[in-house]
Amino acid sequence: MNLHAIRAIYLYEMARTGRTLLQSVVAPVVTTSLYFIVFGAAIGTRIAEIEGVVYGAFIVPGLIMLMLLTQSVSNASFGIFMPRFTGTFYEILSAPVSAFEIVVGYVGAAATKSVILGLIILATAGLFVPLRIAHPGWMLGLLVLTAVTFSLLGFIIGIWAEGFEQLQFVPLLVITPLTFLGGTFYSIDVLPPAWQTVTLFNPVVYLVSAFRWSFYGIADVQVGASLAVTLAFLAAGLAAAWWIFRTGYRLKA
Amino acid sequence: MHPIISISKLSKTYATGQQALRNVDLEIRRGEIFGLLGPNGAGKTTLIGAVCGIVRPSAGSVSVGGHDIVREWRAARTLIGLVPQELTNNAFDSVLGTVRFSRGLFGKPPDPARLQQVLEELSLWERRDSRVMTLSGGMKRRMLIAKALAHDPQVLFLDEPTAGVDVELRQGMWQAVRRLREAGVTIILTTHYIEEAELVADRIGVINHGEIVVVDDKAALMQRLGRKQLTLELQAPLDALPPALAARGLALAAGGRELVYSYDAQAEASGIADLLGELEQTGVGFRDLRTTQSSLEDIFVDLVRQRR
Numbered sequence: 149m150n151l152h153a154i155r156a157i158y159l160y161e162m163a164r165t166g167r168t169l170l171q172s173v174v175a176p177v178v179t180t181s182l183y184f185i186v187f188g189a190a191i192g193t194r195i196a197e198i199e200g201v202v203y204g205a206f207i208v209p210g211l212i213m214l215m216l217l218t219q220s221v222s223n224a225s226f227g228i229f230m231p232r233f234t235g236t237f238y239e240i241l242s243a244p245v246s247a248f249e250i251v252v253g254y255v256g257a258a259a260t261k262s263v264i265l266g267l268i269i270l271a272t273a274g275l276f277v278p279l280r281i282a283h284p285g286w287m288l289g290l291l292v293l294t295a296v297t298f299s300l301l302g303f304i305i306g307i308w309a310e311g312f313e314q315l316q317f318v319p320l321l322v323i324t325p326l327t328f329l330g331g332t333f334y335s336i337d338v339l340p341p342a343w344q345t346v347t348l349f350n351p352v353v354y355l356v357s358a359f360r361w362s363f364y365g366i367a368d369v370q371v372g373a374s375l376a377v378t379l380a381f382l383a384a385g386l387a388a389a390w391w392i393f394r395t396g397y398r399l400k401a
Numbered sequence: 402m403h404p405i406i407s408i409s410k411l412s413k414t415y416a417t418g419q420q421a422l423r424n425v426d427l428e429i430r431r432g433e434i435f436g437l438l439g440p441n442g443a444g445k446t447t448l449i450g451a452v453c454g455i456v457r458p459s460a461g462s463v464s465v466g467g468h469d470i471v472r473e474w475r476a477a478r479t480l481i482g483l484v485p486q487e488l489t490n491n492a493f494d495s496v497l498g499t500v501r502f503s504r505g506l507f508g509k510p511p512d513p514a515r516l517q518q519v520l521e522e523l524s525l526w527e528r529r530d531s532r533v534m535t536l537s538g539g540m541k542r543r544m545l546i547a548k549a550l551a552h553d554p555q556v557l558f559l560d561e562p563t564a565g566v567d568v569e570l571r572q573g574m575w576q577a578v579r580r581l582r583e584a585g586v587t588i589i590l591t592t593h594y595i596e597e598a599e600l601v602a603d604r605i606g607v608i609n610h611g612e613i614v615v616v617d618d619k620a621a622l623m624q625r626l627g628r629k630q631l632t633l634e635l636q637a638p639l640d641a642l643p644p645a646l647a648a649r650g651l652a653l654a655a656g657g658r659e660l661v662y663s664y665d666a667q668a669e670a671s672g673i674a675d676l677l678g679e680l681e682q683t684g685v686g687f688r689d690l691r692t693t694q695s696s697l698e699d700i701f702v703d704l705v706r707q708r709r
């Protein structure tokens with residue numbers, strides 16, 4: 149195990165985050181605050197409580213997930229796309245580092261950043277609505293697991309992408325719609341039965357549901373099912389990353 | 402002594418169908434400066450890429466320091482430092498930051514004193530906190546060398562290190578290369594300039610169309626390659642060569658209107674001064690003169706023909 153390499157990649161990526169601190173923290177915080185003002189305070193007061201939780205508080209876990217998913221994907225994809233784009237990736241290819249070590253370094257850094265961001269947004273939410281966290285350990289665990297899984301997805305996108313458009317394509321056209329349709333702003337119980345079934349094919353539903361359960365003890369789907377789906381997704385991501393480095397896909401001529 | 406790098410039957414065909422390496426056999430001796438000489442597109446960068454793990458070979462095997470680059474890739478790669486041909490553009494990083502990254506990536510523990518030494522040797526210590534985008538081309542090249550040296554490799558690849566580097570800085574670069582060799586580092590550099598290979602290399606390999614055409618000690622090779630011709634346009638055509646001139650190895654050309662003198666460009670004394678004196682004495686006047694040196698292309702053609 150080349151621990152020095154993992155450390156070097158991790159610290160390098162964290163330093164990159166430090167340089168872009170403003171845009172990487174301020175923007176999501178401002179966006180989330182806007183959601184709270186509009187959906188929590190303005191519209192939320194006219195919406196009934198959902199299973200005993202005021203609407204403003206109900207949407208907090210979903211909003212954190214929304215940010216966590218989009219930020220994880222975009223950070224991690226950018227982190228690995230940049231060295232490909234600038235030509236510095238030759239160094240990583242020629243170094244005594246394994247695929248796994250590269251993934252741990254890049255994905256670890258992106259996930260760390262997402263988790264920090266998630267916690268900042270949580271704190272921001274606390275300023276707007278009354279928060280209650282029933283299972284803090286699970287809450288943190290799910291936060292980390294989701295950040296890692298979607299950073300890994302971002303990593304794969306960053307290797308697949310051949311330009312900046314493709315880099316933005318997935319967060320914008322896949323992650324955001326899936327999150328909006330994944331029960332961020334409503335309980336899927338309110339949907340007609342047919343749509344409820346369709347929704348169960350949306351992986352984000354499982355994340356949001358489990359995460360909300362860690363706050364309020366209410367869930368749309370079984371927590372166990374949520375965990376299983378997330379872990380399966382993580383395993384698929386790891387397999388894809390292993391395949392990429394094994395075959396040199398988009399990396400080696 | 403075992404060679405530090407041994408390449409055996411290495412071939413590479415790109416996905417485009419372009420065959421960039423054909424059955425290359427090559428051994429690099431420990432501690433030497435090896436010049437890989439060849440025109441653009443000859444396969445130099447591909448060869449380096451295959452040794453360093455950037456290009457996947459289609460066939461053949463490579464070992465570095467006795468470690469097979471596939472089976473014992475970690476051990477093999479730890480020994481290698483690579484300075485790429487293309488300047489990279491990691492604009493926002495600091496010089497020191499990017500060099501520190503390289504050392505860690507190659508599995509070495511942090512060592513600020515060593516990094517300072519490396520940067521000082523390449524005259525970059527003053528610029529350690531500068532962002533890469535503020536560096537000149539020559540500085541960027543040196544920064545890439547610093548990155549390659551940050552983990553104290555035993556083998557250093559320099560792919561066209563003087564591209565875009567002005568003449569003054571080249572001198573400094575060659576001095577640095579020689580110092581490295583004194584410290585026991587084996588250096589493989591590519592170039593398409595004969596003069597450059599001549600200046601620094603101990604041994605030279607010529608590659609053309611993906612094939613190693615010749616590998617030889619510099620001195621031996623230069624003698625084979627470095628012929629020059631002096632052509633004199635005569636004022637009046639000569640029917641026959643005066644014996645004194647024939648004895649010097651001159652020949653008549655262009656129907657007696659030109660005199661051609663071939664000589665070794667490497668020799669201490671080319672004999673041209675003597676020759677001109679001789680012409681004056683024999684009363685052979687000339688209107689004009691020109692010298693020509695076989696271009697690298699000509700030489701490749703010659704070498705390939707010799708082999709077939």
Ligand SMILES: Nc1ncnc2c1ncn2[C@@H]1O[C@H](COP(=O)(O)OP(=O)(O)O)[C@@H](O)[C@H]1O
Binds near residue numbers: 401417419442
């Ligand atoms: N990634 C690639 N895909 C397809 N062909 C390539 C690639 N890289 C190099 N080539 C081709 O392989 C040949 C050798 O290239 P290269 O090794 O870069 O030569 P050199 O470094 O000697 O100039 C050239 O014909 C070049 O066009």
Ligand SMILES: [Mg+2]
Binds near residue numbers: 446561
């Ligand atoms: Mg080249």
